Amino acid sequence: MYDIAVKNGLCFINGKFIECSVGINGNRISYVGKEDIRGDIEIDASKMFIFPGFFNTHTHAAMTLLRGYAEGLPLRDWLEKVWEIEGRMRERDVYWGSVLACVEMLKSGITAFADMYIYMDGVVQAVGESGMRAVIGYGMADRGDEKRGEEELKIGVELIKKYDGSFGGRVRCMLTPHAPYTCSPEFLEKVAEIGRDLNVIKHIHLSETLWEVKEIKKKYGMRPAELLHSIGFLDDKTLVAHAVWLTDSEMELLATTGTSVAHCPSSNMKLSSGIARVYEMLKMGINVSLASDGAASNNMLNLLQEIRLAALLQNLRKRVLPPSTWLKVATENGYRAYNLFGGVLKKGALADIVTIDRSLRHHPVHDPASSILFASTGCEVSNVIVDGELVVEDSSVLSMDESKVLKKVEKVAERLVNPQ
Ligand SMILES: [Zn+2]
Incomplete structure (x- = not known):
């Protein structure tokens, strides 16, 4: 049982894409492999790419x-x-x-x-x-x-x-x-x-x-x-x-x-x-x-x-x-x-992970690496885990109130550019 299980996605590992699951405990990746793993939080990534952050x-x-x-x-x-x-x-x-x-x-x-x-x-x-x-x-x-x-x-x-x-x-x-x-x-x-x-x-x-x-x-x-x-x-x-x-x-x-x-x-x-x-x-x-x-x-x-x-x-x-x-x-x-063990899907690495949905631009996928590199806009990112915490779920930021942020920023920017 893991804190978070990201299951059955196409994982970017050592420059290749391999179908597997990622288990997270605390702020580290504890498992990468093909077993059917369980988690307190489970993300079905079967139609997604699983990527390091x-x-x-x-x-x-x-x-x-x-x-x-x-x-x-x-x-x-x-x-x-x-x-x-x-x-x-x-x-x-x-x-x-x-x-x-x-x-x-x-x-x-x-x-x-x-x-x-x-x-x-x-x-x-x-x-x-x-x-x-x-x-x-x-x-x-x-x-x-x-x-x-x-x-x-x-x-x-x-x-x-x-x-x-x-x-x-x-x-x-x-x-x-x-x-x-x-x-x-x-x-x-x-x-x-x-x-x-x-x-x-x-x-x-x-x-x-x-x-x-x-x-x-x-x-x-x-x-x-x-x-x-x-x-x-x-x-x-x-x-x-x-x-x-x-x-x-x-x-x-x-x-x-x-x-x-x-x-x-x-x-x-x-x-x-x-x-x-x-x-x-x-x-x-x-x-x-x-x-x-x-x-x-x-x-x-x-x-x-x-x-x-x-x-x-x-x-x-x-x-x-x-x-x-x-x-x-x-x-x-x-x-x-920055001397941090992360940016890789490997046991022991920092649990900074994203899932990327397959958009219409990711069909067909002859080469997943080139598909992600040349056909992604950023909007395909669906889930983001940082330090073992789920902070973006289904493309919504859980930690912040986005509409409040936008309103506040408009006011601040206006004051800076047009000071009284
Ligand atoms: Zn600069």
């Missing part, structure tokens, strides 16, 4: 409040407009923006996300109430000012001490300096040192645009990844977001140090940043994961949409990868990047 490895959840704002601008101009609104945000606003993000993510099968933002108490509260898993950090930037750097680090470290391991371990914390162009090398060196002392993940934007590469080269005589490597920032507890403009030797630095990448295809296309060379990174053995970035530069938080675009972009470059590789990028690689 998707991990959105780089986002700014509360930016749902800015969805559709500052459209049509490249990154630099876009950031200016966004920073103006963010200057008006308060903790309660971040809470409501994050709640909306959690509802949206859960409904498309995202069980875990990584967040870098401000007023993180609001994010933690949203994660706790929604039932999601998250790795969070305060977005730090010293902008070359030593005193400011000290204050920023203090907030970042206090957040870790306050929340790391909270909600039964569903919330983990990390250090998140913004980017090499908003943080000085001295500051980033200090962050790396504290990261090692505290044994936490570091997460940073890296080589998102050509402008950034040129700026860093002009200032420090090195490319962005070379700069981070020179100060000991890159290691197997580091995850860099974007990594669009890397040379082969910069990729080699990521590969040899064990640094992971959060690939954000929609955001990179929307802000005209470029196409990351994901095929080459994966071939070099870099752990590439998948992310939406914030809703203001996407405008969705939906990895089933993201994964399709990611694959199509590499296909366009004539760098075709097997569909099952992409499915691992969106699940297993994300959990690995």
